[in-house]
Amino acid sequence: MSGPVSAQAIHVGSDLDIVRIRKVVREHAVAAGLSLVDQTKLVTAASELARNTLVHGGGGEVTVSTEGDERGTTIRLVFADRGPGIDDVDKALTDGFTTNSALGLGLGGARRLVHEFHIDTEPGRGTTVRIGFHAPNRRGR
Amino acid sequence: MTTQPVIRLDDVLLVSLHSDMGDEDAIRLQDDIADRVASVAPRGVLLDLSAVEIIDSFLARVVHDMAAVTATMDAVTVVVGIRPAVAITMAELGLDLGGLCTALTVDAGLRELRARDEVRDRERP
Numbered sequence A: 001m002s003g004p005v006s007a008q009a010i011h012v013g014s015d016l017d018i019v020r021i022r023k024v025v026r027e028h029a030v031a032a033g034l035s036l037v038d039q040t041k042l043v044t045a046a047s048e049l050a051r052n053t054l055v056h057g058g059g060g061e062v063t064v065s066t067e068g069d070e071r072g073t074t075i076r077l078v079f080a081d082r083g084p085g086i087d088d089v090d091k092a093l094t095d096g097f098t099t100n101s102a103l104g105l106g107l108g109g110a111r112r113l114v115h116e117f118h119i120d121t122e123p124g125r126g127t128t129v130r131i132g133f134h135a136p137n138r139r140g141r
Numbered sequence B: 001m002t003t004q005p006v007i008r009l010d011d012v013l014l015v016s017l018h019s020d021m022g023d024e025d026a027i028r029l030q031d032d033i034a035d036r037v038a039s040v041a042p043r044g045v046l047l048d049l050s051a052v053e054i055i056d057s058f059l060a061r062v063v064h065d066m067a068a069v070t071a072t073m074d075a076v077t078v079v080v081g082i083r084p085a086v087a088i089t090m091a092e093l094g095l096d097l098g099g100l101c102t103a104l105t106v107d108a109g110l111r112e113l114r115a116r117d118e119v120r121d122r123e124r125p
């Protein structure tokens, strides 16, 4: 299967939704022509961030899309929740920082695995993490 | 789930993980392994990750916990079959399976268990 894959929104309400998100992200990654290593990096980042949406954000929605512009193809993922938000984003991005005795590698690790990474969060209002992964046809890489 | 994730091969348990497993499936499997190790008393557990397409921090922790629990029951866990793309990604994420015994294939894992047994028999005549 090649060519563009249309945007998909997936509700995150249980651990099995994380499995579905991994599958959908993999489909976009394969369609965009990512190498096996790059597919694995993107799917792993998606799995970490979707689990944060579920566990820390209390559930939410993930949107997966493949976009093309004059510079090439980018896979964009948005993880949105209306949970408690993050008080100190710099601290949350530090490897090993966790508020629930997990490993604390999800946010910082996901940022290392992808090409674009933005967090919008407000205490009490929720968290939105946006990531982008560039396909190899992109110029200027 | 249709496939049987825990298979007994003589005195070794072969446990196969795969990527359609949700977090709760993984936790259930962890409990299952502990029960099977307690009842079978195998000399080792081979944790086959060859069908696992990604290892994130949750699964890495489950793998560590599985090995730690079986170790307390006197069985060695050997992790086998990690895909190269998975190993590369784990390193970048900051995860390692440090302290765990690994082998490339199930066969190599079985050899590793046998070699460990011979050392143990020599030390405890």
Ligand SMILES: Nc1ncnc2c1ncn2[C@@H]1O[C@H](COP(=O)(O)OP(=O)(O)O)[C@@H](O)[C@H]1O
Residues within 6 Å of the ligand: A048, A052, A053, A056, A057, A081, A083, A084, A085, A086, A092, A093, A097, A098, A099, A100, A101, A102, A103, A104, A105, A106, A107, A108, A127, B057
């Ligand atoms: N969507 C979110 N909503 C609220 N807090 C979050 C969210 N994502 C991450 N965090 C906070 O950032 C911390 C670090 O996240 P992460 O690096 O994924 O580690 P872990 O999930 O293992 O705790 C979490 O413990 C949590 O406090």
Ligand SMILES: [Mg+2]
Residues within 6 Å of the ligand: A048, A051, A052, A102, A104, A105, A106, A107
């Ligand atoms: Mg996390």
